[in-house]
Amino acid sequence: MPEPTAQSPDPPRTLADRALARLQDDIVRGVIAPGTKLGESELAARYGVSRGPMREVIRRLESRKLLERKVHVGTRVTSLDPQRLAHLYFVREALEGMAARTAATAMSDAEIAMLHALLEQHEQQQDLKEDIAYFQREGDLDFHYRIIQGSHNPALVETLIGELYYLIRMSRYQFSSVAKRPRKALQEHRQIVEAIEARDGELAELLMRRHISRARRNIEAESAHPAVSNVS
Structure with a gap:
């Protein structure tokens, strides 16, 4: 019997899923620095999706504590002091x-x-x-x-x-x-x-x-x- 091996997570299925995975990875790895202000239109263009799906991506990353939205400030990458x-x-x-x-x-x-x-x-x-x-x-x-x-x-x-x-x-x-x-x-x-x-x-x-x-x-x-x- 072959030895058990660890499995990779399932690959993202939709454009929005792929955008979520890429943006999340860029935040986790510091490609986008903590505290960086993010614009919906800019992100949509960068990750190849329309603004509607990107809005959902942002919402999901907020729920994962990686993004923070503040009144009169906008959405920023979470900073870990x-x-x-x-x-x-x-x-x-x-x-x-x-x-x-x-x-x-x-x-x-x-x-x-x-x-x-x-x-x-x-x-x-x-x-x-x-x-x-x-x-x-x-x-x-x-x-x-x-x-x-x-x-x-x-x-x-x-x-x-x-x-x-x-x-x-x-x-x-x-x-x-x-x-x-x-x-x-x-x-x-x-x-x-x-x-x-x-x-x-x-x-x-x-x-x-x-x-x-x-x-x-x-x-x-x-x-x-x-x-x-x-x-x-």
Whole structure:
């Protein structure tokens, strides 16, 4: 039997879907900088759709917290100031720790095998091999997304994926490379999977909370001494 492999998200089907995927990716990766004011007509032309579908794209990105609309100001890309990031990561630490604890009893053996396969794929990334950066594609190709889904807890899924996921991805990309941290982050991922595989929920939660706490401290250090940092 072939080994399980992680699957890519389904490709966007319509022009509007593709525009959403491209604009979202450009925001998450910082191609369009935080705080940038966005015009509906300009975006429609840039991403090859009419203004009607682009209006819906903007609405969906607002619901994902990547865009903010303010009276007399317009629509801007969300800015993640240090205090907001710290608050976000305190919430993330608690809830993803809970997700890891729950996943230790809720995930099937097949789902755990997929986690191992996913980390094997991550290890082949050239930037990770060189200890430069560790950035994951979204959805099933994202280790944290898999853990959250593996909790099989609708409330955790709705909060961490429905409300916070893309904002967290944005922060993770902004701080995605720091010397000697990417390889350590991968090792921490492996330890979390091992705890889940051992059905040790208490250890899985502890390891996940420590993992995200380190990311938060990196953000705080970066804010105090601006340089390139890393979260995962």
